[in-house]
Amino acid sequence: MRDRIVAGNWKMNLNYEEAIHLATNLNAWVADNQPIAQVIIAPPSIYLQTLLEAVDEQYIKVSSQDISAHEKGAYTGDISAEQLDSIGLDFAIIGHSERREYQGETDIIIAEKLKQAFKYQINPILCVGEKLEEREAEKHFDVVKTQLLDALVAQKPEDLSRLIIAYEPVWAIGTGKTATPEQAQEIHAFIRKVLNDEFGVEVANDTSVLYGGSVNAQNADEIFAQPDIDGGLVGGASLKYDDFVQIIAACK
Numbered sequence: 001m002r003d004r005i006v007a008g009n010w011k012m013n014l015n016y017e018e019a020i021h022l023a024t025n026l027n028a029w030v031a032d033n034q035p036i037a038q039v040i041i042a043p044p045s046i047y048l049q050t051l052l053e054a055v056d057e058q059y060i061k062v063s064s065q066d067i068s069a070h071e072k073g074a075y076t077g078d079i080s081a082e083q084l085d086s087i088g089l090d091f092a093i094i095g096h097s098e099r100r101e102y103q104g105e106t107d108i109i110i111a112e113k114l115k116q117a118f119k120y121q122i123n124p125i126l127c128v129g130e131k132l133e134e135r136e137a138e139k140h141f142d143v144v145k146t147q148l149l150d151a152l153v154a155q156k157p158e159d160l161s162r163l164i165i166a167y168e169p170v171w172a173i174g175t176g177k178t179a180t181p182e183q184a185q186e187i188h189a190f191i192r193k194v195l196n197d198e199f200g201v202e203v204a205n206d207t208s209v210l211y212g213g214s215v216n217a218q219n220a221d222e223i224f225a226q227p228d229i230d231g232g233l234v235g236g237a238s239l240k241y242d243d244f245v246q247i248i249a250a251c252k
């Protein structure tokens with residue numbers, strides 16, 4: 001059985017007090033409601049250690065939003081996998097489309113980041129997804145396959161048991177436009193086929209593949225009901241307690 005996961009990517013939102021308030025309220029909700037889904041929050045890095053201490057890891061896991069491609073050294077502003085591991089962190093989002101777009105992250109850099117994550121037993125949430133013009137040109141399958149293979153062929157096969165994938169079509173992020181459940185299911189099934197063809201049936205069956213892109217309390221039920229969608233990576237709606245707990249509850 002694959003893990004059901006709902007992860008909230010807070011991006012560069014919330015001040016210190018707001019972050020603590022949201023995280024502690026979520027922790028209490030998960031403790032009371034015992035949802036099926038594993039709940040993960042990915043706050044800005046400045047709050048990682050505080051939030052790791054503020055929540056109970058039995059209920060909520062904390063993830064970084066990025067990881068350095070380098071082991072250590074003169075990389076101002078970067079945070080290494082070893083540093084994240086040293087505060088007890090187990091998850092990292094890698095290759096988010098906003099980092100690909102604004103920080104120039106390439107598939108080669110992303111492959112290096114994954115290697116660092118695996119080296120320190122951090123479970124990476126690898127983000128893939130096409131841009132609007134790529135979907136319109138019907139290149140979305142090729143784009144996603146290339147992103148997956150470029151990131152994954154360089155990894156040790158045994159490390160892939162830690163992998164989580166998030167399919168996030170760029171045109172659906174923060175736009176209010178969601179992929180239809182059928183569109184999302186189609187590409188999630190395709191991702192599983194690529195995993196099966198390249199890395200074997202076990203990786204294909206065991207890797208949780210999350211959908212991201214304007215998931216909200218209204219559409220989560222239908223999206224999470226698709227057979228190859230194992231949960232969500234949620235941006236805007238993860239900042240609102242009432243919405244996010246409804247989304248967690250929708251992941252059955």
Ligand SMILES: O=C(CO)COP(=O)(O)O
Nearest residue numbers: 009173174213214235236
């Ligand atoms: O980028 C996302 C999560 O990583 C999705 O963001 P939204 O849910 O705000 O569209």
